[in-house]
Structures are given as C-alpha cells and as structure tokens.
Amino acid sequence: MKKVRKGKHRAPRSKRRLKPKPRSKAWMPSSPQPGRSKEEAILSPKGPEGQFVIPTNRLLQAVAALDQGDPYLAFDLCCEVLTADPTNTEALNLAGIAAFQTGLAEE
Numbered sequence: 219m220k221k222v223r224k225g226k227h228r229a230p231r232s233k234r235r236l237k238p239k240p241r242s243k244a245w246m247p248s249s250p251q252p253g254r255s256k257e258e259a260i261l262s263p264k265g266p267e268g269q270f271v272i273p274t275n276r277l278l279q280a281v282a283a284l285d286q287g288d289p290y291l292a293f294d295l296c297c298e299v300l301t302a303d304p305t306n307t308e309a310l311n312l313a314g315i316a317a318f319q320t321g322l323a324e325e
Contacts (some may be wrong), residue, residue, distance in 0.1 A: 273299045273306060280312050290318035 276299045283292040296313035299306055316322075 258267075273302060273309070277308055277312060280316070284312070284316060284319070289316040292316040293320060293322065 247255040276295050280292040280295040280299075283295065284290070293313055293316035296309045296316060300313065303309070
C-alpha cells in the first residue's frame with residue numbers, strides 16, 4: 219500500500235474569495251464657473267485667435283515641442299492643460315517627461 223503524504227488524504231479546502239471593495243462615487247468636477255457653458259469649462263484657455271483650444275491640441279503641440287528639443291515649452295503647454303483639467307493623465311505624463319528632461323523633476 220502506498221503511503222500518503224501528510225495532508226494529501228484530506229479534502230482540499232475551497233479557496234476563499236474576497237469580496238470586491240465597494241467603489242466610491244466617481245469623481246465629478248465641480249460645477250462650471252458662472253457664465254460658462256459645460257463645454258467651455260472642459261476646454262483649455264483661449265488661443266491666440268480668442269477661440270477656445272481643445273486640450274488635445276495643446277498636448278499635440280507639447281509632443282511636437284519635445285520632438286524638436288524644447289522641453290521647457292512642452293512643460294509650459296502641459297501646465298496650461300493641467301490648470302484646466304488637473305486629472306488629465308496624458309498631460310501629467312508629458313509634463314513628467316518634460317520636467318525630467320529639463321531637470322525640474324524634483325519639483
């Protein structure tokens with residue numbers, strides 16, 4: 219008769235499943251400033267023509283500035299986007315890259 223190793227003769231325990239943590243309410247930005255529509259509140263500051271510029275345009279300009287070797291301009295453009303939307307992950311990422319290239323990563 220084959221000897222059973224310790225613990226092998228016992229029935230396997232079912233794995234305890236952890237319940238998922240309850241999710242908190244999704245973060246919602248505060249209400250737009252008086253006199254501004256909801257769409258205008260999402261857009262970044264006015265461009266040179268006086269029209270609102272979409273933050274993705276600013277981010278594209280920041281990427282172009284990084285490619286041309288001007289991380290200071292890229293960092294400034296990312297800061298403009300982040301003032302309009304502090305949760306913009308693309309702007310945070312580009313700002314970090316630009317800050318590292320300029321030596322401002324300690325800030």
